[in-house]
Amino acid sequence: MAKKKKSAYAEAGVDIDVMMNSLKRIGKKVKATNTSGVVSELGSFGGLFKSPGRENLLVSSVDGVGTKLKVAHMANKHNTVGQDLVNHCVNDILVQGAHPLFFLDYLGAAALEPKVFEDVVSGFCKACKENGAALLGGETAEMPGLYPKGEYDLVGTIVGTVERKKLITGKKIRKGDVLIGLPSTGLQTNGYSLARKVIFEKAGKKLSDLVPGTKTTFEKALLAIHKSYLNPVSAVMKKVDIHGMAHITGGGLYDNVPRVLPDNVDARFDRSTWKIPPIFQFIEEAGKVDHEEMYRVFNMGIGYVLMVGKKDVATTLKILKANKQRAIIVGEVVAGSGKSVLIN
Known part of the structure; x- marks a missing residue:
C-alpha cells in the first residue's frame, strides 16, 4: 500500500490531521464539562450559552499562566497548567461575587504535540468540572517560527454571573473591618x-x-x-x-x-x-x-x-x-x- 504523501502544509510545520485527531480524542472530556446552560454542540463556530437572566450581570476576565509554562516544559508535565489557568480566572471573577458560567481557551505552539495538547486540555476539563464551568470553546494555533520548538502559550477567558443586588464592589469596606x-x-x-x-x-x-x-x-x-x-x-x-x-x-x-x-x-x-x-x-x-x-x-x-x-x-x-x-x-x-x- 502506497504511503500517504505528506501535505505541503504539514511540511511547513502545520499538520491538520494531527490536530483534528487530537480534538476528536479529547471531545468526550470537553463534553463532560457541559452544564445546563450550554446550547451549542462541540465544534460549533461559536459557543452558545443561555442568558442568566435580566437581573444578572455578566462578569468576564482573561489571563494567562505566564512563565510557569517554562517549568512545565522543563518537567515535561502538562496536566496541571490548564487547571492553573481555569482556577486563576475563577478567582478573579469571584472577587465581585460571580460564579463561573463558561471558559474559553487559546493554545498557541510552533507545532502541536498530541500528548501535550491532550494533557493541557484534560487539565482545563478537570478544573472546569470542579468549578461548575463549561469548557465552551477554544482555539489551537500552530505557528512555526513564532514559538520555540516544543513550547506553547496558554490564554483563558472566563464568563460568570452575579445578581446585580449581590455584586461585591468594595464600596462597603470601612474602618474596623x-x-x-x-x-x-x-x-x-x-x-x-x-x-x-x-x-x-x-x-x-x-x-x-x-x-x-x-x-x-x-x-x-x-x-x-x-x-x-x-x-x-x-x-x-x-x-x-x-x-x-x-x-x-x-x-x-x-x-x-x-x-x-x-x-x-x-x-x-x-x-x-x-x-x-x-x-x-x-x-x-x-x-x-x-x-x-x-x-x-x-x-x-x-x-x-x-x-x-x-x-x-x-x-x-x-x-x-x-x-x-x-x-x-x-x-x-x-x-x-x-x-x-x-x-x-
Missing part, C-alpha cells in the same frame, strides 16, 4: 520569571532538588496547582455580607488589595500572623531580593483576602473551617488613602 487571608499553594501563577532566574540560574538548583528545610522538590513546589477559592468563599457569601475581596496575583498584597479599597481607608496587614512558605524564603535569600519587593512580586503565602465586619468574623471563620479552607486573620482596615500597609 477585619482582613481574613486564605493561604496560597505556593507561587500559584505569578513571579515565575524571577523565581526561575534565582532557582535555576543563580542558585543552580535542579527540579529534583529539595527546597531547603522541606521534603518537597522544586518541581512539586513550583508546579503546585493554583487554588480555586470558589467553593469555600461561595459558602461564606450565602451567610455573610462580605464587604470586599481580593485575589492576590502579580503585584502581591501591595497592588491587588487597593484595587477594591475606598480612598479613605488602608488595608493594614500584620506579617507576623502567617508563616512565609519556604519556597519564598529561598528565593529571597538565594536571589538577595529586597524584602519589600518580594511582597510586590509574590503572594507570599496569602492567595485570597476577604474583608468583613467584626461581627461577622466568627461566622466567616466557622464556615471556612466547615468547608476545609484554612483561614487566618491577617490584619484590619484602618483610616488611610486607599493603599496596603504591611507591618512587622
